[in-house]
Amino acid sequence: MNKTWLCGRFELNFERPLLMGIVNITPDSFSDGNHYLQADAAIAHAKQLIADGADILDIGAESTRPGAEPVALDEELRRLLPVIEGLRALNVPISVDTFKPAVMRAVLAAGADIINDIAGFRDPESIAAVAGTNCGLCVMHMQGEPRTMQQQPSYQDLHTC
Numbered sequence: 001m002n003k004t005w006l007c008g009r010f011e012l013n014f015e016r017p018l019l020m021g022i023v024n025i026t027p028d029s030f031s032d033g034n035h036y037l038q039a040d041a042a043i044a045h046a047k048q049l050i051a052d053g054a055d056i057l058d059i060g061a062e063s064t065r066p067g068a069e070p071v072a073l074d075e076e077l078r079r080l081l082p083v084i085e086g087l088r089a090l091n092v093p094i095s096v097d098t099f100k101p102a103v104m105r106a107v108l109a110a111g112a113d114i115i116n117d118i119a120g121f122r123d124p125e126s127i128a129a130v131a132g133t134n135c136g137l138c139v140m141h142m143q144g145e146p147r148t149m150q151q152q153p154s155y156q157d158l159h160t161c
Contacts, residue, residue, distance in 0.1 A: 007113045021057050023057060046090075059084065112135065114135055114137070
């Protein structure tokens with residue numbers, strides 16, 4: 001069984017668990033909103049996460065907590081791109097948490113290695129955005145969108161393994 005994951009510039013080995021450090025560049029994330037809005041603060045936090053043992057950095061610029069309001073495309077990119085540029089030289093895979101195809105394209109061009117899509121690549125343009133790249137994919141799930149995902153969530157097609 002292959003225990004590696006090709007993601008962008010990296011081939012990660014799953015012989016041991018890998019730790020993903022989270023950097024939220026948002027004013028309203030539930031855990032650390034408003035702490036790392038400035039690129040230099042986000043980069044310093046990311047470097048500390050690496051020093052503390054993070055194997056992967058996951059950068060998010062739009063809160064996806066239940067009830068969160070959407071962020072405009074240009075604002076999400078304004079938050080993300082300087083941080084990616086500041087972290088690119090570090091020898092750590094950069095994951096970006098987004099469900100917008102245009103953001104996916106821009107961050108991959110800027111040097112991101114992984115796309116973490118909480119919408120599970122539901123938008124067909126998301127598939128097109130990552131197709132032909134060697135980026136890693138994190139496929140999540142969500143009913144609705146962050147603003148509505150906790151309004152009577154119900155799953156009819158659950159399978160157990």
